[in-house]
Amino acid sequence: MEKYLIVGLGNPGPEYHETRHNAGWMVVDSFAEEQGVTFEDKRYGYVAETSVKGRKLILLKPTTYMNLSGNAVRYWLEKENIPNENLLVIVDDLALPLGKMRLRGNGSNGGHNGLGHIQQLIGQQYARLRMGIGSEFNKGQQVDWVLGKFSDEDKKILQPCIDTAREIIKSFVLAGIQRTMNQYNKK
Numbered sequence: 186m187e188k189y190l191i192v193g194l195g196n197p198g199p200e201y202h203e204t205r206h207n208a209g210w211m212v213v214d215s216f217a218e219e220q221g222v223t224f225e226d227k228r229y230g231y232v233a234e235t236s237v238k239g240r241k242l243i244l245l246k247p248t249t250y251m252n253l254s255g256n257a258v259r260y261w262l263e264k265e266n267i268p269n270e271n272l273l274v275i276v277d278d279l280a281l282p283l284g285k286m287r288l289r290g291n292g293s294n295g296g297h298n299g300l301g302h303i304q305q306l307i308g309q310q311y312a313r314l315r316m317g318i319g320s321e322f323n324k325g326q327q328v329d330w331v332l333g334k335f336s337d338e339d340k341k342i343l344q345p346c347i348d349t350a351r352e353i354i355k356s357f358v359l360a361g362i363q364r365t366m367n368q369y370n371k372k
């Protein structure tokens with residue numbers, strides 16, 4: 186059975202629940218809920234397993250804090266013997282407006298510390314789904330912005346993106362990165 190690692194980046198702890206920086210966790214939580222699976226506290230993260238049409242998916246929410254996300258990703262790739270091309274990392278992105286998403290098969294970390302650490306440890310040849318969180322903050326307020334909670338209005342814009350992200354996960358696993366990018370990046 187072919188295996189995939191689906192990672193939602195975020196920070197552990199109730200103070201980070203539903204903050205902009207935890208958009209990746211929110212997507213993976215939603216996918217797990219749809220699949221009817223629950224997370225267990227394991228090494229370097231919360232882990233759940235499910236399958237989609239004969240493919241095994243390991244869902245991971247790293248508990249290493251954002252800046253050390255690569256430790257969790259590398260550990261679970263190696264433990265489960267999953268190739269980098271079967272890795273999808275879901276992450277918040279300041280450069281995209283709230284409500285926009287972009288799927289890439291590889292590339293730079295775009296200044297994101299979580300992606301930066303993953304890249305240091307495994308390179309940049311892996312898929313990432315960037316969830317726009319906007320950048321409506323004043324100079325010097327970036328940390329407060331990303332660690333701030335989504336407003337009720339923001340959640341109304343974000344929810345359709347989370348719903349689409351669940352479909353992107355399934356498409357990535359079943360159809361591959363290229364076809365999934367072709368289908369979802371044009372929207």
